[in-house]
Amino acid sequence: MSLPIVKLDKPRSAWRDALSPQRYQVLFGEATEPPRSSPLDQEKRAGTYICAACRLPLFVSAAKFESGTGWPSFTQPLRGRVGSKKDFTLILPRTEYHCARCGGHQGHVFTDGPEPTGQRWCNNGLALEFIPEGEPLPTLLD
Numbered sequence: 025m026s027l028p029i030v031k032l033d034k035p036r037s038a039w040r041d042a043l044s045p046q047r048y049q050v051l052f053g054e055a056t057e058p059p060r061s062s063p064l065d066q067e068k069r070a071g072t073y074i075c076a077a078c079r080l081p082l083f084v085s086a087a088k089f090e091s092g093t094g095w096p097s098f099t100q101p102l103r104g105r106v107g108s109k110k111d112f113t114l115i116l117p118r119t120e121y122h123c124a125r126c127g128g129h130q131g132h133v134f135t136d137g138p139e140p141t142g143q144r145w146c147n148n149g150l151a152l153e154f155i156p157e158g159e160p161l162p163t164l165l166d
């Protein structure tokens with residue numbers, strides 16, 4: 025059984041200082057990176073995808089699939105690691121998801137994915153870091 029996620033109470037200014045401008049815009053400005061711009065879209069190794077801001081593990085490689093969209097896509101996140109909200113920026117509502125710990129914007133979830141969930145968790149590569157299997161996961165950042 026996993027422990028509950030403790031949310032960080034960190035001001036946006038601290039994240040701005042800790043992250044590259046591009047990562048900050050995606051994670052805390054809710055920007056979207058251009059399709060096919062992230063090397064993580066083509067990552068095929070076994071491992072874990074962690075939040076690029078606070079390092080919370082969000083996805084495992086077994087849930088990753090090639091969606092053809094140009095963004096890393098997953099069938100499901102790790103349980104309890106993301107939160108969601110409705111996003112109306114494109115008029116039609118979408119479901120946006122974010123890291124449950126730091127609140128960093130990750131991407132959007134759609135209902136056109138493969139089995140077993142039928143979901144496509146479409147993630148910005150800048151919002152993630154990949155840790156290959158066999159390497160230790162980094163310590164969570166405060």
